[in-house]
Amino acid sequence: MQLTLLKGGQLVVEGQLLTADLAIVNERILGYGADLAPPPEFNQFDTVDVSGLTILPGLVDVHVHLREPGAEHKEDFLSGTRAALAGCVTTVFGMPNTTPTITTRTSLDQAIVLADEKAVCDFGLYVGGTQDNADEAASLSDAVGLKLYIGSSTGDLLVDQFEAQIAHFMATPLDRIIAVHAEDEAAVRHYAKQGQRRPPICAKLSTAYLLTLAEQTGRHLHICHVTTRDELTLIRQAKERGVRVTCEVSPHHLWLNTQDEQRLGPYGRCNPPLRDEPDRTGLWEHLDGVDLIATDHAPHTRAEKESGTPPAGIPGLETMLPLLLTAVTEGRMSLADVVSFTATRPAHLFNLPDKGSIRPNKHADLTLVDLNETWTLSDDGLETRCGWTPFAGMDVTGRVKQVWLRGQCVYREGSVVAEPGYGQRVQQGQAG
Structure with missing residues (x-):
């Protein structure tokens, strides 16, 4: 020994x-x-x-897009997990909106083989829900959870039909988390026709609806990347009723707002979008209603971001902890809060008994x-393949x-x- x-x-x-x-x-x-x-x-x-x-403790990030298979020019299991270690993240959960998507026994096994060969930090992988894979997804017990896209985002994993949504909720085992991208697709499309990009009502409608599904089915709903104080109010009220719901916020929604999006241009484009200042500050004011902080690390190349159709997504693995430690210095949270949001609670909620605390x-x-x-964040020297923050x-x-x-x-x-x-x-x- x-x-x-x-x-x-x-x-x-x-x-x-x-x-x-x-x-x-x-x-x-x-x-x-x-x-x-x-x-x-x-x-x-x-x-x-x-x-x-x-x-x-080493951080546990339950929301990471590692892009492999299919988009290794943006990131792969090696570059993404190197970025994780550079940001003190020792465990990552990879999202399934890859090419091909991780939605079957075969595609999950293939992704596990790739990660086993390349990853330098510990990892888990979600299985993605589709319109017709509820039973197979529910059977994949070696996935860390089910990911549903109620609203469209990068990739083609949209599940916008009620029959498919309720099938996934009913088929998913009671002890498994259903993590959801909560934006109402009909509202997203409606407002897009009016020249508005995913206004807050899209998230609020979806959150209210999903909370009802969770309440009716008794499943554990985890709402990803909450961006508004109204969503947190709905979630708090649901918790008070006994609904099994948890939620996360992402650092870019805590630190950046719509003015930053204008300044950053395509580099500030993400789903859900950056919100106005009252909602950004509202997240800070209601952090006691937040369960986790997760990066939603979503790298794209500079060429893609500067194209005529820039994709949505912001990298975050290497910047989350420096931002949070700065918030500690500024008196906005404690070290205990940082550990709770990024290590202890993620490990507890996702049933990782070996992770999350010093014991x-x-x-x-x-x-x-x-x-x-004190130091200055920079694009230079980043491990993430996209090379910018x-x-x-x-x-x-x-x-x-x-x-x-x-x-x-x-x-x-x-x-x-x-x-x-x-x-x-x-x-x-x-x-x-």
Whole structure:
């Protein structure tokens, strides 16, 4: 067995900041404590001085578009998971709107093989719903969840017919999450004819409808990328009625608004769109009603973004944590909030017992950051294949120094050091 001691760091444990040493044996956390001594059975061990650094759990991002198979010029399992590690994300969930889509046993198996060969962080994959695959999708227990597109977005996974929607809700096992892109397709098309791009009513109509489906069927509905305070109000009211619903917000909707979209041009185009300032600030004011923060990392090349028909999508894996740590510095949230939104709750909701917190026997997935270092986000040096971020030029406080995944240092001082294939598919269920 291999023992590693991380000495002198500050650990975020159970919402508290502790100065303690951390012991790792093989892939897992053995324990932590002040002036921790190695157990007597270990004659040899490695010691790493992490004084001055704060140690958080590795982040779990449940909403990532890795683009493989079919659009590897934008991203693939290697570049996307390298970007994840550079952003302290040690577990990603890949979305199924690929080419071909991940909607069958065969396509899921093919995607798993690709990810097994290339991924440098741990991963899970969603199965996508179609108009006619409810039973097969429900049978794919090795998918981390079902993804439904009630409104159209990148790809062709639109499920806009009630018969198909209710079939998926009824077929999906009670213990599986149904993650939904919640925009009403009829409203999207109606307003497009009037020259309006996906106004807030599209999301509100869909959210209200989906909450009714979840209430009637008893399924666990997870609403992706919420963008308005009205959606959060509907979700809060549903939770109070006992509806099994959770939701996420994305960093670009927390930090950017419609004025930023005008400034950024096609680089600020996303689905759902950036909202006006009252809705952006409303997300911050009602964060207590949000369950997760997830990137919706959706890379496109510069050439695509600058074309006559720019696709919707914003990359975010490498910028989420710096933005959130800056919010901590500014007093808008606590370190405990960051850990809860990006690690503990995602791991709990998606039943990942090995992930999400610093506890004995958990995977040693760790983020080591300097909370005091101020630096400037830039397009230069990004791991994501698209090579740009809408946050370029923004000053942030808090910088990653090391990332550990299952007991191994996989990112150190600006470089990913994990080899392709080190990432493993996550196991939902009981801890190992």
